[in-house]
Amino acid sequence: MQGKSCFIDPDGFRTLVHIKKSEYPLNHRDGVMLTGSCFTEHIGKNLADNKFTVNLNPFGIVYHPAAIGIQLQRLLNGEEYTRGELVFRDGLWHSFDHHGSFSDPDRQVCLNNLNHHLKEAAAFIRNAGHLILTFGSARAYHLRASDKLVSNCHKFPDSDFAIRFYEPDEILDILLPALSELRRINPRIRFVWSVSPVRYLKEGTPGNQLSKASLIRAVAGLMNMYPDSYYFPAYEIFMDDLRDYRFYDTDLIHPGPAGIAYVWKRFCEGCILQESIELMGKIEPITRAAGHRPMGGSAESLRNFRAAQLEKISALQKEHPWLDLSRESELFSREIR
Numbered sequence: 001m002q003g004k005s006c007f008i009d010p011d012g013f014r015t016l017v018h019i020k021k022s023e024y025p026l027n028h029r030d031g032v033m034l035t036g037s038c039f040t041e042h043i044g045k046n047l048a049d050n051k052f053t054v055n056l057n058p059f060g061i062v063y064h065p066a067a068i069g070i071q072l073q074r075l076l077n078g079e080e081y082t083r084g085e086l087v088f089r090d091g092l093w094h095s096f097d098h099h100g101s102f103s104d105p106d107r108q109v110c111l112n113n114l115n116h117h118l119k120e121a122a123a124f125i126r127n128a129g130h131l132i133l134t135f136g137s138a139r140a141y142h143l144r145a146s147d148k149l150v151s152n153c154h155k156f157p158d159s160d161f162a163i164r165f166y167e168p169d170e171i172l173d174i175l176l177p178a179l180s181e182l183r184r185i186n187p188r189i190r191f192v193w194s195v196s197p198v199r200y201l202k203e204g205t206p207g208n209q210l211s212k213a214s215l216i217r218a219v220a221g222l223m224n225m226y227p228d229s230y231y232f233p234a235y236e237i238f239m240d241d242l243r244d245y246r247f248y249d250t251d252l253i254h255p256g257p258a259g260i261a262y263v264w265k266r267f268c269e270g271c272i273l274q275e276s277i278e279l280m281g282k283i284e285p286i287t288r289a290a291g292h293r294p295m296g297g298s299a300e301s302l303r304n305f306r307a308a309q310l311e312k313i314s315a316l317q318k319e320h321p322w323l324d325l326s327r328e329s330e331l332f333s334r335e336i337r
Contacts (some may be wrong), residue, residue, distance in 0.1 A: 015240045019270040022230040024190040027273040028052055028321065030129025033121070035071065037063050037136030037196040039234060042260045044132075050280045051323060054130070058121030063136030063196075064153045065218060066166055069175035070149060071097060075122045076181050081114045081243060083107060089154055089241020096143070096150040103154070126186050136196040138166045138214035139203060141178070162333060165180060165210075168217040175218075176225065191229035193219045193269060197238035197263075200255050234263055251259055279320065290328040306332040 009073045026032055031053045034044040044056035059071045074097070086093045092103040093110040102117075103112035125131070141150050141161040152163060182189060199208050212235060219231055238247070238259065245252055247259030255263065268277055289309050309332045313325045 003096055012128055017233050017237050017241050019266050019326060022271050024228065025273040026130055026271055026278045028279060031124055031127060032130045032132065033125050033128045034060065034132040035068055036134030037061060037198060039196040039198060040134040046264050051283050055121050055124040058117045059097055059151060060101050064140040065135045065171045066140060066174040067149055067151045068133060069178045072178035072182060075125055076185065078122050080118060081111060083111055089156060094154040096148060100154060128189055130190050132192040134194040134196050135215040136198060137200050137301055138211040140166060166214065168214055171218040172221050191226055193222055193229060194231055194232045195219065195235040197235045197255060201253060232267060237263055237266060251305060263292050282316060286325065290331050303336055305337050
């Protein structure tokens with residue numbers, strides 16, 4: 001897989017993970033769908049902030065690649081959810097295919113939300129240029145009553161579920177039919193694989209390593225099936241390069257801000273077209289200015305500052321008519337008014 005080779009930095013005493021440039025890098029003109037673990041959220045948010053067209057985790061955060069395969073198949077089938085598929089617990093209606101962020105006290109509101117995101121994602125993926133999948137764990141939870149693989153347990157009793165470890169071939173058996181169908185519908189879509197650097201220590205340290213090994217072997221099989229796809233080594237970067245807890249959050253498990261920023265930088269190196277990286281350099285000052293709330297200065301200076309941002313937006317959109325900076329444009333226009 002690309003990105004697996006490492007070398008020692010003689011000056012910094014680090015093991016640097018080599019990032020090979022993708023033959024099919026992301027660009028601003030193509031839609032990007034991302035699905036998978038919470039690490040996917042960080043990459044997806046950065047892409048969206050840099051004005052890529054993004055559909056992020058249409059079922060919410062999901063950790064198991066087989067669950068991702070089931071979700072993709074549902075998107076391609078366009079099969080809407082029904083009231084009978086929802087379950088009730090702790091005052092909320094839930095879907096076992098979705099993250100808790102989709103749950104709601106009102107059953108119909110929950111159902112409408114699920115199907116709205118389903119339709120939106122089903123239309124998006126048929127024209128997307130890239131699908132980024134991040135796998136978190138090879139251990140899956142199955143409902144004992146039906147053997148259904150769930151994406152989220154929603155705090156139902158542990159006794160309701162059986163935990164099953166998936167070998168690489170079992171992962172591929174579920175994931176490959178959905179990917180094959182997707183390629184038939186959208187032949188130009190390219191796949192980007194990644195393994196989450198988040199350690200699932202509920203499995204124990206050896207169990208976590210065994211789980212990651214199964215995921216990496218599954219990705220190797222996917223790379224053989226789709227040689228035009230790309231592997232981004234997020235897991236290897238954290239294990240081999242960022243071997244310091246300053247790159248983790250306070251729980252010492254999830255990546256922290258410094259680690260996320262570093263991996264995003266490496267992601268740009270390997271996965272994003274150079275022209276888009278240059279465009280991001282022009283977009284970032286505008287979006288940063290839109291998020292800035294001046295604490296002082298005269299009314300005239302603030303008006304001039306906002307007018308200057310509108311001029312930058314106008315110039316960028318003349319050069320790139322498809323670029324959507326409408327939110328920032330409206331914000332600066334409203335503040336001037």
